[in-house]
Amino acid sequence: MSASTDIIDSEPESWFHRNQQAIAPWLFLAPGILFFVVYVIAPVFQSFNLSLYEWDGLGQAEYIGMRNYEDLYYEWVDRDAFYTSLKNNLIWLVLYLLAIPAGLFIALLLNQTVFGIRLYKSLFFFPFVISQVVVGLVFTWFYDPTFGLLNQMLGVFGMGPINVLGNEHLVTYGIIAAGLWPQTAYCMILYLTGLNAVDPEQIEAGRLDGAKGIKMLWYIVLPQLRPATFIAFVVTIIGALRSFDLISVMTQGGPFGSSRVLAYYMFEVALSEYGFRMGYGAAIAVVLFMIMMCFITYFLWSMYREEKGH
Template sequence: MGGRGVLPTNDALGSITDNDAVTVKTSQRRLLRKSSSLYRFTHWAFLGPAMFFITVFIFVPAIYVIYLSLLHWNLLSSHPKFVGLANYKYLFHDSDFRTALSNSGIVSASMVLIALPLGLGLAMLADLGLRGTKLYRTILFGPYVIPLVASGLIWSLLFNGRHGLVDQVLSIFGIQGPNWLGSQPYALIAVIVVTIWQFTGYYMLIFLGGLQGVPVGLKEAAKVDGAGGWRVFTSVTLPSLSPSIFFAVVVCIIQSLQTFDQVYIMTNGGPDGSTTTLVYYIFRQGFGMYNIGPATAASVILLVILAVLTFIQLRVSQRWVVEA
């Protein structure tokens, strides 16, 4: 009996088991707290730099612009004066601002109604897989990578009244071209043509990516059921393209409302303000007349317009965008 150990009782075993369970639970809680803290640290470590740059380069300048829009300040004077909403009242009574707003709307509507359908049609041709498709896509996308200043100079030469290629081509058919860049409404039409030429290839690539993601099986099933080409396009292709269409519409409106370079190079806002867009109006007020108040107020209005349009599109898209 002296060589054998004393066996623990059931009560002792129970107490040991309970102590071990408490120890395990405590360790698990500590591990969970450590992992949670590590997760939060990693989370903010990745978000921190991005949030810093967004705050410094977007939020802070935006707040400062809103503050400047409440001041009467000419850059030549050193004492800005707080005037509240007077700059906004000035804009809505300024005929030049209303013209710029109208021109920006016309450019945006033209881009949505012409450039987007044209880009979709070109994307459908590129999706056919015909010979030379890669060269075809490269040529169509080429204008988008050309700087807007360079394309504005090129098209200014093409629309030249004396030696321009456009008038020379029209003269072959006995048509005398107008003063494209010096008369209304042809100057705005010329700006719209250049903008459509510049961005259509970009929209083509957006739609082409969407077309290549349309399930082939759905098209084949629709054809087996007797659907024709138009029926397949409206019932299968378009619904599958709705995310790409939504993205292209949002980008198109934003890009067209920011039209500036081609106006600055080709027409300088003329004749008589007929090609002045909202961004060009901001530039002229701020850097031409040094009227910081109206310029920043117009910038705030542009920001609000873009935010409202994007919000409306997001709400409307919930009804017709088909997610894959």
């Protein structure tokens, strides 16, 4: 009996049995990876390929090489629609980053043990859960020059009505202010989560060393919030560069195209009044993608250098 048991125990294990702990995570990840490759990675390469063609979406695509990119360059030089869209995207990028310090400030205020703090957290969290379309409609009513709350408040101080969405010099800033409302709430959530993971021993050690206020925040709290800050930067940059919903709802690129951004201009060129220029729209998408990748690569490299330094 013991001899037969020894023979069974000595049988070689299969390759799957020996490596099942290493294989199991990949089996669970496989569906997600497949969807990511099919619906994210593959369309990126398709956009690169389509940008080399002239195509209206229905007929035969004609290979034209880099002509779409040449047209973009000449539009940028002549300060045409592409120049306006790119300039507005840069304005979005700079001002949208205000959501990060604003979210941190609110998170620090809400990270207190006071009565009713859950209610306050819910109120600040509310803008993040509502749709961008709803945000756009709310701020459209807020800016309305006839009955909007903004002009009602200005009237209290004896100031005349301001048509924010009808002024080509103010419209972009008005839409960005609308976008900052939910984006700040998102950054606040990230920092609240990060603050829950802050090491209390380091806080206590800092207090014993005399650190408090700004010094405590700068030297002890913020270094531990680095992962949350990285995610906040990446998500905010991507949100600023792919801004579309609010512009579509609030102004549709107006007045006179002054509030266009690259994502909305891509939609106009490829699927709207400009004649279904799919290749030209794909070229705009490629430019937008490269700008995003430059910023994200920079932050990834910065984090890698910091981690390597430690």
